Amino acid sequence: MTIPIFDDALMTDPHGRYAQLRGAGPIHETTTPDGEAVWVITSYAEARAALADPRLSLNKANARTRNSYQSSMPPELDAHLLNMDPPDHTRLRRLVSKAFTPRRMADLRPRIETLADELLDAAPAGPNIDLMDVLANPLPMNVICELLGIPADRRRDFREWTNTLLSPAPGAAMDSRTAMRSMYRYLVEIIRAKREEPTDDLLSAMIQARDEHDGLTESELVSVTFLILFAGYDNAVHLIGNTITALLLHPEQLDAVRHGTLAIRDVIEETLRADPPFPLGVRRFALEDLTIAGTVVPAGGRIWISIISANSDEAQFPSPRTFDPTRTPAHLAFGHGIHYCLGAPLARLEAEIAVETLLRRSPELRMTVACEDVQWWPSFHKHGLRSLPISR
Ligand code: HEM
Numbered sequence: 001m002t003i004p005i006f007d008d009a010l011m012t013d014p015h016g017r018y019a020q021l022r023g024a025g026p027i028h029e030t031t032t033p034d035g036e037a038v039w040v041i042t043s044y045a046e047a048r049a050a051l052a053d054p055r056l057s058l059n060k061a062n063a064r065t066r067n068s069y070q071s072s073m074p075p076e077l078d079a080h081l082l083n084m085d086p087p088d089h090t091r092l093r094r095l096v097s098k099a100f101t102p103r104r105m106a107d108l109r110p111r112i113e114t115l116a117d118e119l120l121d122a123a124p125a126g127p128n129i130d131l132m133d134v135l136a137n138p139l140p141m142n143v144i145c146e147l148l149g150i151p152a153d154r155r156r157d158f159r160e161w162t163n164t165l166l167s168p169a170p171g172a173a174m175d176s177r178t179a180m181r182s183m184y185r186y187l188v189e190i191i192r193a194k195r196e197e198p199t200d201d202l203l204s205a206m207i208q209a210r211d212e213h214d215g216l217t218e219s220e221l222v223s224v225t226f227l228i229l230f231a232g233y234d235n236a237v238h239l240i241g242n243t244i245t246a247l248l249l250h251p252e253q254l255d256a257v258r259h260g261t262l263a264i265r266d267v268i269e270e271t272l273r274a275d276p277p278f279p280l281g282v283r284r285f286a287l288e289d290l291t292i293a294g295t296v297v298p299a300g301g302r303i304w305i306s307i308i309s310a311n312s313d314e315a316q317f318p319s320p321r322t323f324d325p326t327r328t329p330a331h332l333a334f335g336h337g338i339h340y341c342l343g344a345p346l347a348r349l350e351a352e353i354a355v356e357t358l359l360r361r362s363p364e365l366r367m368t369v370a371c372e373d374v375q376w377w378p379s380f381h382k383h384g385l386r387s388l389p390i391s392r
Pocket of ligand 1: 051081082093227228231232233235236239276277278281282283332333334335336338339340341342343344346347
């Protein structure tokens with residue numbers, strides 16, 4: 001039976017709404033906001049199994065019907081990891097991983113520390129500062145530009161294009177297309193320049209990555225660069241915002257972090273479990289008729305895996321709405337299986353440095369709105385704050 005899921009309640013109270021749905025079962029047939037049939041998985045066990053199930057494809061070509069809702073990026077930017085299955089995905093991920101090394105991520109630490117300090121130097125002190133504006137939003141964009149090797153004089157353009165592309169404003173489609181074209185042209189141009197004169201960054205390393213004789217094609221390079229931007233920017237912004245919010249809402253844990261008895265990393269992991277910035281995984285398509293927890297999904301059927309719901313499944317996490325950084329959660333915030341997030345170490349590092357720097361420099365840190373007045377984005381696809389008013 002089809003039940004409505006994508007309603008206002010899912011945007012305003014995702015935890016409450018998904019708890020109801022889990023009570024009704026682990027998988028639910030429904031329709032997307034533009035009328036497409038979709039099966040939504042809400043339990044931990046089924047979500048984890050689905051994320052690693054080779055019978056579920058990420059390639060849109062395997063969809064039974066086509067529509068535009070959340071079908072990821074425009075066609076010229078489709079040659080990326082989250083639209084591919086093995087063997088194409090295996091080859092591309094191996095090449096990208098050669099450039100995306102843990103050492104490259106760790107080497108970024110001092111730069112991220114400097115960037116966080118510079119942002120807080122420039123931020124006003126006192127009451128009513130929007131932490132999203134002064135730290136959580138700009139830090140990940142600066143880090144991605146450093147990582148990719150976007151020169152300082154082009155970062156303002158880069159940030160403007162990205163914000164336009166991510167803007168949920170109605171009627172922004174035209175601006176989005178213009179921003180997309182400008183960014184596409186810019187990326188093609190910078191890839192050509194780095195091919196001629198490599199520098200020490202991820203983009204140059206991806207250009208140089210080779211398997212036998214085969215490297216990344218031009219369209220793969222541009223598409224993967226876009227993916228890094230889309231997968232890496234907004235999610236990292238909201239991991240920072242959600243972690244700081246969690247600490248401000250739990251003053252005893254904030255004290256424990258300040259006294260060194262609670263590790264920031266543990267607070268970040270519990271935030272990833274309890275308030276993951278990416279609440280719905282990338283869509284999958286059934287490659288054959290399959291049965292999930294007694295429900296038949298036909299070949300070509302579209303499946304969405306609710307990460308935020310799986311992470312609050314009481315069968316896996318007792319008292320899931322209790323924010324408890326001492327659990328050792330096997331959460332699904334970064335996915336699971338062959339598409340496990342390549343940027344997970346970087347996202348954790350950015351959040352850790354953002355929190356560390358803010359606490360060190362703001363001994364009087366507190367939230368200046370009541371917790372029920374904290375404004376979340378009304379969205380099915382992102383779980384993060386519009387603004388976070390603080391005093392420091
Ligand atoms: C808190 C921040 C982040 C979250 C919550 C997050 C979440 C995820 C999730 C859930 C997936 C798997 C999607 C699926 O299987 O349906 C994924 C994949 C991916 N993420 Fe992240 N991500 C974050 C940060 C980043 C960053 C900073 C980067 C890069 C700089 C990045 C790059 C990627 C890439 C390239 C993939 C595709 C991997 C593949 O298909 O093999 N992510 N991410």
